[in-house]
Amino acid sequence: EVQVLESGGKLVQPGGSLRLSCAASGFTFSSYAMSWVRQAPGKGLEWVSGVSGSGVYTYYADSVKGRFTISRDNSKNTLYLYMDSLRAEDTALYYCARDYFSDYWGQGALVTVSS
Amino acid sequence: QPVLTQSSSASASLGSSVKLTCTLSSGHNNYIIAWHQQQPGKAPRYLMKLEGSGTYNKGNGVPDRFSGSSSGADRYLTISNLQSEDEADYYCETWDSNTWVFGGGTKLTVL
Numbered sequence: 001e002v003q004v005l006e007s008g009g010k011l012v013q014p015g016g017s018l019r020l021s022c023a024a025s026g027f028t029f030s031s032y033a034m035s036w037v038r039q040a041p042g043k044g045l046e047w048v049s050g051v052s053g054s055g056v057y058t059y060y061a062d063s064v065k066g067r068f069t070i071s072r073d074n075s076k077n078t079l080y081l082y083m084d085s086l087r088a089e090d091t092a093l094y095y096c097a098r099d100y101f102s103d104y105w106g107q108g109a110l111v112t113v114s115s
Numbered sequence: 116q117p118v119l120t121q122s123s124s125a126s127a128s129l130g131s132s133v134k135l136t137c138t139l140s141s142g143h144n145n146y147i148i149a150w151h152q153q154q155p156g157k158a159p160r161y162l163m164k165l166e167g168s169g170t171y172n173k174g175n176g177v178p179d180r181f182s183g184s185s186s187g188a189d190r191y192l193t194i195s196n197l198q199s200e201d202e203a204d205y206y207c208e209t210w211d212s213n214t215w216v217f218g219g220g221t222k223l224t225v226l
Contacts, residue, residue: 035215037159045151045159045206047215059213095158100210101149103161103174 002026002104004079004096009109016086020109022079022096030054030074032099036081038092039108048094049081064090086113116211117143119218126224132195135221137207139188146209150183150192153220154203165190197225 008020022034035050049070050059058070069082079096093108118140127133139146150162163173163183171183180198184191194201202225207218 044220045217047217050215101164102208105158107158
């Protein structure tokens, strides 16, 4: 059974940093691109960042470029999102999703940026 | 990059059918999209991938009541025999070389 499970969400102060993890199982992790998608309270889905199966190619939304870094460890079947210089507007539920058309989603990790 | 446009809301009666629309921006008529359902308080769920030809492939466990179709730049999600659990937000998504793109979502109310 395909599963992806996010972790690492918490309350952080503005300007702070945080790393999210997404543990994958039930499929050949290195064969699939992965992405992070966020949802602010009461809002729609917003793509944040994506990475190719090999990890060589990384992609970012303009809203996070230069502040967030996506990476993956294919030996551990784990996807990461390192978030720096966090702002109040980064407050959201962060989902990881499999492949270019997001055919499997995790349950989300809540990130709250507030003083 | 493509832009996906969805109506903000739709409504239909229990047991009836509803057709939701996702429109691709100019020059992107042939793009493949995916439809996702997000029930209140839950994570999104993949429903199907839909091609410009109208061919679609549903995710595991998606009921037969859900189907897809296409016409030009429009991609449709049809839900037949509406059930109360179909009340949800529905998002379309596409991908273009280095960007994932989501539509604004349609909130479906089952009357």
